[in-house]
Amino acid sequence: MRLHTTTVVSLSALAVLFLAGCSTGSTSAADSTSSPSASVRQEGNNASAPAPLSSAALSKRLLDESDLGEGYTRKPEQPKRHDDVAVTGCPALDRLGGDAAAGGSLDFPRKAKASFTYAGGSDSAVAEELYSDTEDKLSKGVGRIFDAMVSCSMYQVLVGGTPIEVTAAKAAVTRIGDERWGQVLTFAVGGRSTVMKQAAVRTGKVLVVVSGSSALVDAHVEKAVAKARVTH
Template structure:
């Protein structure tokens, strides 16, 4: 055993003098940075009714101007101002699809693209603000809506994930929806809808968005 160890030590000492170098993990070419996609490219990666299965219909994504609203009882959201209605509006590369599912359920998919650090920082800031207050209110000229929010575990997909469940109560009626946000490189996926619809389609949406 000593002879073998001594011989091995001698070989290692002589190795650098032969003009060859030991393989290094750092000698490989670093991967190219993620490419920021255009809005048209993102639109081609959105889910379609063919991806969702029977019982789904696509809805127009354009809508009339929303009624001005104010957030009450939650300072982080109040600081966002009107941006709370469209928190990712700062990203110029964007695409959106809205579907009505069985029983009148709705699922919305949004895709955004920007440099990874920008996506990460913005998504974290928005998610922190939206989950900062367990209860807050949204007031318009005619109604006051109470929102109950809580953070829930996000599916362990890709590089970063965030997820929350909100129960909206107004006029004695309430509804619950979930929003799951996933970042994969320079792409941000946001899937919203009833919790069962989000759980059913988020993986399909991510797979299509990242492999198209």
């Protein structure tokens, strides 16, 4: 199955780009785990904005260095790459390929992203992505992707000719927002492996996705959601 880069970036987010030697500064779509995997929906707690937010409004709700604390440096945005991406060994992702190739899934038009490195050690990085759409579209879009990903414990991603072995498992996310998805991904390439975590939280018409080293994701996901839901 061959997918457009943005689709698989949203699936594997930060880690695939790191292992393939790419930059993570562009504004591409994002994701996490889903309902059968690790999604939780809180009924009766959907106080949301009257309309989806614009990309400009979302960008103002991204975390910055002052939110994260000492030792974080924001990475500059880089031009989008257009490498083809192939996924093998996961029938659920294969069945999702039609919508993905057509630009569906998490390719929401209203989005903003920021990526940071952390001086605390190697492989210490975190990225935040914000998306806005109707509650239903956000929920279904994230859910389908995450369900597909965690349905396969192992599969391979080929990014621009570089094969990356992926191991996926669902993960718990702090009980915040209206819906939550979480997964831990292990990427292996060239004799090196990296473990990354993704946490996605829907709060009203905004989806917050935090990706990076597990400790940094756990440390910052709550403040990311809190800032994303602030009204101006």
